[in-house]
Amino acid sequence: MERHFDMDLDDLKQKLLTMAGHAETAVNEALRALVQRDYELALRVKENDRVLDQFELDIDDMAIHLLAKAPLASDLRFVTAAMKISQNLERVGDEATKIAKRARDLCQEPPLQLELNLPRMATMALAMLKTSLDAFVNRDPVAARAVIPQDKEVDAMNRQINRELAHHMMDNRDTVLRCLNLITVAKSLERIADHAKNVAEEVVYLYEAQDIRHPVKEKPVATEARQPQG
Amino acid sequence: MTPDQEKQSRTMPPANPPRIAPPRPEQPAQPATAAPVHQDMPAICVDHLNVYFGSNHVLKNVSLNIRARAVTAIIGPSGCGKSTFLRALNRMHELIPEARMDGTIRLFGQEIYAPDVEPVIVRRRVGMVFQKSNPFPTMSIADNVTVGLRLNGIRKHGVLAERMEQSLRMAALWDEVKDRLRAPAISLSGGQQQRLCIARALAVQPEVLLMDEPASALDPLATSKIESLILELKKDYTIVIVTHNMQQAARVSEDTAFFYIGELVEFGPTAKIFTSPSQKRTEDYVTGRFG
Numbered sequence: 001m002e003r004h005f006d007m008d009l010d011d012l013k014q015k016l017l018t019m020a021g022h023a024e025t026a027v028n029e030a031l032r033a034l035v036q037r038d039y040e041l042a043l044r045v046k047e048n049d050r051v052l053d054q055f056e057l058d059i060d061d062m063a064i065h066l067l068a069k070a071p072l073a074s075d076l077r078f079v080t081a082a083m084k085i086s087q088n089l090e091r092v093g094d095e096a097t098k099i100a101k102r103a104r105d106l107c108q109e110p111p112l113q114l115e116l117n118l119p120r121m122a123t124m125a126l127a128m129l130k131t132s133l134d135a136f137v138n139r140d141p142v143a144a145r146a147v148i149p150q151d152k153e154v155d156a157m158n159r160q161i162n163r164e165l166a167h168h169m170m171d172n173r174d175t176v177l178r179c180l181n182l183i184t185v186a187k188s189l190e191r192i193a194d195h196a197k198n199v200a201e202e203v204v205y206l207y208e209a210q211d212i213r214h215p216v217k218e219k220p221v222a223t224e225a226r227q228p229q230g
Numbered sequence: 231m232t233p234d235q236e237k238q239s240r241t242m243p244p245a246n247p248p249r250i251a252p253p254r255p256e257q258p259a260q261p262a263t264a265a266p267v268h269q270d271m272p273a274i275c276v277d278h279l280n281v282y283f284g285s286n287h288v289l290k291n292v293s294l295n296i297r298a299r300a301v302t303a304i305i306g307p308s309g310c311g312k313s314t315f316l317r318a319l320n321r322m323h324e325l326i327p328e329a330r331m332d333g334t335i336r337l338f339g340q341e342i343y344a345p346d347v348e349p350v351i352v353r354r355r356v357g358m359v360f361q362k363s364n365p366f367p368t369m370s371i372a373d374n375v376t377v378g379l380r381l382n383g384i385r386k387h388g389v390l391a392e393r394m395e396q397s398l399r400m401a402a403l404w405d406e407v408k409d410r411l412r413a414p415a416i417s418l419s420g421g422q423q424q425r426l427c428i429a430r431a432l433a434v435q436p437e438v439l440l441m442d443e444p445a446s447a448l449d450p451l452a453t454s455k456i457e458s459l460i461l462e463l464k465k466d467y468t469i470v471i472v473t474h475n476m477q478q479a480a481r482v483s484e485d486t487a488f489f490y491i492g493e494l495v496e497f498g499p500t501a502k503i504f505t506s507p508s509q510k511r512t513e514d515y516v517t518g519r520f521g
Contacts, residue, residue: 003518070477072504072516209506
């Protein structure tokens with residue numbers, strides 16, 4: 001006999017997946033508004049952010065009601081993971097809104113004549129988010145673990161883009177505002193990758209019961225000077 | 231445990247003075263706290279315990295160490311052997327006809343089933359509180375607390391009065407009953423009666439308290455008082471509690487043992503058992519999928 005609690009958990013999961021779909025759409029549309037210089041689309045992304053905010057409130061409400069029923073073990077991990085994943089998705093939505101705002105400003109200026117790695121960075125951040133969410137749906141902690149090292153690659157891309165834009169600003173003072181907008185876009189993509197990594201960590205905790213956040217770096221052992229033999 | 235380790239543990243001096251000798255008729259009043267225990271030594275070491283009731287094999291090869299001055303919760307579905315395990319810890323299962331056991335149980339290093347150990351002495355060292363409070367109905371509140379002392383030969387009024395007050399204070403009942411100590415015990419509420427039974431168990435200065443679903447018949451407020459009391463008592467006593475209430479086990483215990491059909495399925499820190507058990511049967515039980 002299926003537990004009534006399983007149905008409640010399934011409702012929570014469906015709500016989370018719907019929210020995840022909205023978050024992915026928000027990022028995709030913000031990037032499309034940026035690339036296609038679509039002012040109207042940029043405005044729509046900003047408006048739609050309220051939907052994700054409401055999802056976060058709804059999921060928290062559902063989770064609080066489920067916690068009141070005192071779930072344990074995998075049920076407890078599922079409810080707490082759902083709360084954390086929804087918080088990360090809401091913040092992904094915030095980053096999409098930031099990108100959309102910059103897209104709105106940028107599309108009113110002439111395009112910048114500079115080849116940046118932004119499309120690749122966007123593709124990677126979005127792929128990380130999608131893989132994390134797929135790992136959640138498919139109960140696949142191995143796939144979730146594979147997402148985590150990719151965050152460093154996105155961080156490196158962000159640093160590279162920042163360097164290129166800084167140089168460009170020094171050489172072309174009239175492009176400073178546009179460059180600053182693009183720095184913000186790159187930062188938002190980097191944050192989206194961070195949130196994807198957070199979701200992946202929650203998926204590992206959910207299915208493997210292992211908290212892999214904030215690993216402690218081992219300090220290098222000081223090598224003692226060898227005493228001369230004899 | 232290797233034979234060498236076993237030999238070593240058997241020859242190890244007990245952390246508490248042995249209480250095998252017959253009770254002295256008149257003991258001076260002592261603080262109603264357990265004797266100091268060795269921090270590292272488990273209070274109870276259960277090794278390959280099997281209990282049978284006739285042909286029914288009730289506990290199957292159970293081994294675990296119960297930490298001193300900590301609360302250990304025993305969970306599992308009805309009929310899994312939790313109460314039998316608890317009763318084996320103070321030889322109370324021997325009161326059931328056809329009961330027999332093998333394996334060893336050491337209390338602070340001392341084998342409680344050794345031929346020269348009297349069950350009544352074990353039961354004084356290892357007190358028991360039952361699911362249904364069972365004060366003596368014809369006795370007053372005061373007499374209920376001191377009955378164990380009087381049975382042990384203590385007669386001095388001053389000693390009895392002092393131990394009674396200490397025990398009632400430790401059971402968080404003194405303030406509620408100090409003005410009606412001569413009232414019948416059954417005039418107390420259910421929760422107060424249960425705390426009176428705890429006071430009665432504490433009066434004989436046990437080292438271990440066994441509790442068999444001590445709050446299952448109580449309302450949330452009385453349950454909360456019992457749980458607070460357990461958390462206070464563990465500073466001085468080793469407590470083993472059988473409970474069907476997973477949240478209660480999570481609230482009060484450091485370690486949890488999950489029994490299923492007479493087997494010890496999993497034993498470990500409570501936080502781990504209730505968030506990430508390593509055995510699927512534990513997971514299924516604590517999440518309510520069976521049991």
